[in-house]
Amino acid sequence: MKIAIVHEWLESYAGSERVVEQLLEIYPDADVYAVCDFLPDEERGFLRGKVPTTSFIQRLPRAQRWFRYYLGLMPLAVEQFDLSSYDLVISSSHAVAKGVLTGPATLHVSYVHSPMRYAWDLQHQYLRQARLDRGVKGALTRWLLAKMRAWDHASSARPDVILANSRWIAERIRKTWRRESTVVHPPVDIDGFPYRPAKDETYVIASRMVPYKRVDIVVEAFRAMPDRQLVVVGDGPEMTRVKAxxxxxxxxxxRGRVPQEELVALLQSARAFVFAAEEDFGIGMVEAQACGTPLIAYGRGGASDIVREGETGVLFPEQTAASLTEAIRRxxxxxxxxxACRANAERFSREAFRRRxxxxxDAALAARAP
Structure with a gap:
């Protein structure tokens, strides 16, 4: 078979790029397409020496810094990829990749990290955080998002098969696109987070300091429990407010940002890993479980796929310090x-992802066979 893998944009080796890495493990001869490619040389290893085919956005003015500002052109960009010679196209999509054009002889499977969040249910949160909820710029942004929303819904009919990265995303797909999907959890490098049964009395949260992560309610809860120790790892624009x-x-x-080996050591020794965000999935929670560390997590989003209530951690129902405090006591x-925590993490290994x-x-290809 001739196979293509279509990704949104290549800027850093992060969560969605790890999906592409594992897709290339399954199909090492596949060609790679991306709206634009600005990966630094030191992070290109997962591409196995492949040079992705990019769109016209790669050549637009100051695209390396400003490519996100060209979001309105990205639907046109992915539709220009000529994929007519491929038997199988796999898109890795959180914005526009699933909108590529394929013919009836081509099977298109889309691994969806999320429908376009900022155009759908998170639009108002995005506009507030970007300070675009009023004024002329705000009005233009709302107009653009309305256009993107219409295209996103229309192009959701293009994949033959949709794979969702969690039950939460499967429900979002059902709500926004009226499509059914199969849940295949993203790959996690659990071998990079070795199991350690011995724990101390310290609780740990590791997170970027941005508003939706809600690190503030975690420190507020522990401030009211002075007999319990909390270590906060990470940095970002919310750090001042969180410290306050x-x-x-x-x-x-x-601790601020810490080297990887220090983060692993903290997760290995923690009494529990605390997670207060509503995430699509939540790879950090699986990494903590791989270390043998229980979870105390907000019960919406991907956490409900990861935590086995009462066996590997507990979920709290509201994003408040009071709800978290009650969960800690429970x-x-x-x-x-x-x-049990380590065994739970095994469900999300890279090997399990490739297998699923x-x-x-293979099932979709077999169903198409004459």
Whole structure:
């Protein structure tokens, strides 16, 4: 078979790029397409030496810094890729990649990280955070998002098969596109987070300091529980506000950004990993489980796919300090075994991802056979 993998844009080796990496493990001879490619040389290893075919956006003025400002042109860009010679096209999509054009002889399987969040249910949050909720720029942005929303819905009919990265995303796909999908959780490098059964009494949160991560409610909860220790890892624009929420609490320690080996050591020794965001999936939670560390997580989003309530952690129902505090007390009364947490993480390994994706694609190909 001749196979193409279509990705949104290549800027850094992050979560969605790890999906592309595993797709190339399954199909090493596949060609790679992307709206634009600005990966630094030191992060290109996962492409196996391949040079992606890019769109006209690659050549637009100041595209390396400003390519996101060309969002309105991206639907046109992906529709210009000529994929007519391929038997199988796999798109890795959180914005426009699933909108590529394929013919009836080509099977198109789209692995969807999410429908276009900022054009659908998170539009108002996005506009507030970008300070585009009023004025002329705000009105123009709303007009653009309305156009993107219409295209996103129309192009959702183009994939033959949709794979969703969590049940939460499958429900978002059903709500926004009126399409059914199969859940295939994203790949996690659990071998990079070795199991350690011995734990200390410290709770850990590791997160970018941005509003939706809600690190503020975590430090607020621990500020009210001075007999419990919390280590906060990460940095970002919300750091000042988060530190203000912590006040002068002596039980909360801010580490900022830490090297990978230090992060792994913190996760291995933590009594529990605390997670307060509503995420599409939440790879950091799986990494903590791989270390044998229980989770205390907000119960919406991907956390409900990861946490086995009462066995590998607990979920709290509201994004408030009070709800989190109650969950911590409930967690401390449970006999959660570190080995159960590690076993749970195995469900999300890279090997499990490759196995599931290959099975879904093979079944779809078989169904098309004469």
């Amino acid at each position: 929420a912590a006040g002068d609490s002596g039980n909360i320690t801010f 967690f401390e009364a449970l006999p959660i075994a570190p080995e 994706v290959r099975a879904e694609i």
